[in-house]
Amino acid sequence: AQKITQxxxxxxxxxxxxxxxxxxxxxxxxxxxxxxYKQPSSGEMIFLIYQGSYDEQNATEGRYSLNFQKARKSAxxxxxxxxxxxxxxxxxxxxxxxxxxxxxxxxxxxxGTMLLVSP
Amino acid sequence: ETGVTQTPRxxxxxxxxxxxxxxxxxLGHNAMYWYKQSAKKPLELMFVYNFKEQTENNSVPSRxxxxxxxxxxxxxxLHTLQPEDSALYLCASSQGEGKVTEAFFGQGTRLTVx
Numbered sequence: 001a002q003k004i005t006q007x008x009x010x011x012x013x014x015x016x017x018x019x020x021x022x023x024x025x026x027x028x029x030x031x032x033x034x035x036x037y038k039q040p041s042s043g044e045m046i047f048l049i050y051q052g053s054y055d056e057q058n059a060t061e062g063r064y065s066l067n068f069q070k071a072r073k074s075a076x077x078x079x080x081x082x083x084x085x086x087x088x089x090x091x092x093x094x095x096x097x098x099x100x101x102x103x104x105x106x107x108x109x110x111x112g113t114m115l116l117v118s119p
Numbered sequence: 120e121t122g123v124t125q126t127p128r129x130x131x132x133x134x135x136x137x138x139x140x141x142x143x144x145x146l147g148h149n150a151m152y153w154y155k156q157s158a159k160k161p162l163e164l165m166f167v168y169n170f171k172e173q174t175e176n177n178s179v180p181s182r183x184x185x186x187x188x189x190x191x192x193x194x195x196x197l198h199t200l201q202p203e204d205s206a207l208y209l210c211a212s213s214q215g216e217g218k219v220t221e222a223f224f225g226q227g228t229r230l231t232v233x
Contacts, residue, residue: 005208035221042227043207045224091162106175107222108153110164 003027004092004110011115013082020067021077021113023092029053032096034075036066047050048090051075052079082117089114122146125210125225132200135233140195140228142210149214151193152222153185156207169195200232 005024013019025034036048049068051059059066067076079086093107123144132138144151153165167175168187182204184196193210207229211222 043227047221111161
């Protein structure tokens with residue numbers, strides 16, 4: 001079974017509008033972390049935002065916010081006021097075990113959503 | 120400019136060649152990773168090094184051989200690859216200890232096996 005599911009292969013949005021990218025996850029751990037990364041055509045994975053399973057408030061970073069619904073096991077990324085430069089692949093990822101007691105953290109990624117922002 | 124640098128950015132190699140991918144990080148991180156990104160598939164973790172010691176090998180074929188001479192450098196040695204090994208190979212690093220922190224990625228090496 002997939003641990004991270006991104007059901008939208010592609011999304012289109014007009015510049016300045018908001019867009020929500022869906023992510024659901026599957027884990028039996030009580031402690032875990034959720035990440036969103038952006039991958040432009042250059043290939044680099046750029047970290048956007050992080051939500052810990054015990055964080056009571058939804059994470060926000062500038063125009064990015066994470067709509068965390070723990071009971072539904074969803075961690076949707078909301079991008080407000082889209083810009084042309086937001087066109088890229090977006091990946092949701094999970095690290096099981098929020099505290100890296102082992103000294104490192106391995107991520108499980110979803111298949112990604114391609115976002116295209118039009119003028 | 121990313122804190123994780125990968126070279127080369129593009130590589131074309133024959134199935135009988137031997138080549139190496141290089142990754143360097145200047146972030147003071149303890150853990151380094153190799154991921155493989157094939158078309159239409161999620162990123163797959165290949166190897167993890169923590170404090171220069173290999174801690175995970177996700178059933179990767181022996182034609183891929185990692186090397187971590189110090190905490191700042193990570194190599195992936197390639198030999199007798201197959202066409203299905205063509206992919207984007209991404210290196211990443213992270214803080215490691217304590218609370219989970221994000222991994223920082225390089226721009227990747229686009230590998231084509233002919």
